[in-house]
Amino acid sequence: MQFASLLPDVITLAEAASKKVLEIYRTDFNVEFKADNSPITAADMAAHHMIVDGLRQLSHDIPILSEESASAPWAERKHWYRFWLVDPIDGTKEFTGRTGEFTVNIALIEHGIPVLGVVTAPALGEVYWGAKGEGAFKRDKAGRVHRLNVVVPPSIKRVVASKSHLNKETEDFIETLGEHRLVKAGSSLKFCKIAEGQADIYPRLGPTCEWDTGAAHAILSAAGGKVETLDRKPLRYGKEEVLNPHFVASGKWY
Template sequence: MNDTDLLEELVELARLAGEEIMQIYAKDFAVDYKNDNSPVTDADLAANCVITAGLKRLTPEIPILSEESADISWQERQSWQRYWLVDPIDGTKEFIKKNGEFTVNIALIEHGNPTMGVVYAPALKTCYLAAKSIGAFRECDEARIELKVTRKSKQGKVKVVGSRSHPSPELEDYLAQFDDVEMVPKGSSLKLCLVAEGEADIYPRLGPTSEWDTGAGHAVAEIAGATVTHIDGSPLKYNQKESFLNPYFVVSRLES
């Protein structure tokens, strides 16, 4: 299957998962908590079933790492050169608050780098999709627009996208380098996508995230032309260590 067809299949899969999510979103639902105290709902589990079953059908040869099925040993994972990275619902806290800012995330990781990704926000009916060989796009109301980041000077007003659920006390120190800052609050992996479409200039994440939170949005932002790096400017990579936690990172369209 070529990249164009595979990307379209991923979009369809994300939409199917979104339908399952929205059926539960419309009702009262129970919230459970995992060992790390992060919330999980029936919608997370239902979407996970849809996505993993679909990926196994599309690419049975490619392993899958999902937030809801992450009990795969490092000994097994470290040999993976190509795998799917899935977060059935990124922004479960936004889902529980019913503010619409949650997403379905599916990314293809190759040699530690995201090369294809879909971020679908079912409540907003907006989809971001990207493949290294094709480009990055935003789809809303059946209109698909290509995303191409234009570089912006650090001088003047800088739009900084931040988390609704995870404000970081270190962020203020980081932002002191800019003369004029406008904060743009947003939940889930939509933060990375805002930089990709030029609605924000920079997203500094100085707080905890896991690899499945960022893989798909990383693909969209980077393929659109933004940079996604550690604080020191080195590339953000995946499946390079036993822990799933990301280091602090920055997504930016600002000139270096």
């Protein structure tokens, strides 16, 4: 399958969902809580429905796993060698806290590997995308398109960390890296910081799900980076357990 040919339509779809998300972001929206106590808003559901409906029109034969409809049983999912992986809003805490650092995420997974990804940051006016063999790109808020490549790190390593989930285990890991500078970012933008050469490593020793990482993982990989578990194996997708193991995302170092 020539998955890169899908990119323009996926970007358009992500941007349409982002526009709707931004409309709700600018209102006095309500915040509710799911069974796991994570927040959800009307923006999550609006983006979910727009993206799922759009992907079904784009590729009716490819199944979809979204955070807001993650009920497909393993007996069904284990046969998915290719599927769409969607996080309608990654960083709902950033959304409800109005920091602007939330994202809309769409990935295509093939045989456990993210081969295409689109990440939009609606409040920042930024769009990232990438595909296996095609490279990674960013369109900034001025409309300029930049090709993304990870960089050889400077002498003081730039460690990107979560603004909402920086736990003791992650802090201890960071201390083992030696002299460093902390770069804080929200949602899947942490991967994108590495892809565009603004950070070098992102250790995540806390819970994430596949939809939290898939799209940005694809972009980072297309920019020359990697995402590995703590035992240096590639982070894989389409598992029975949708929770990710602890991982480290990095550019040309680690």
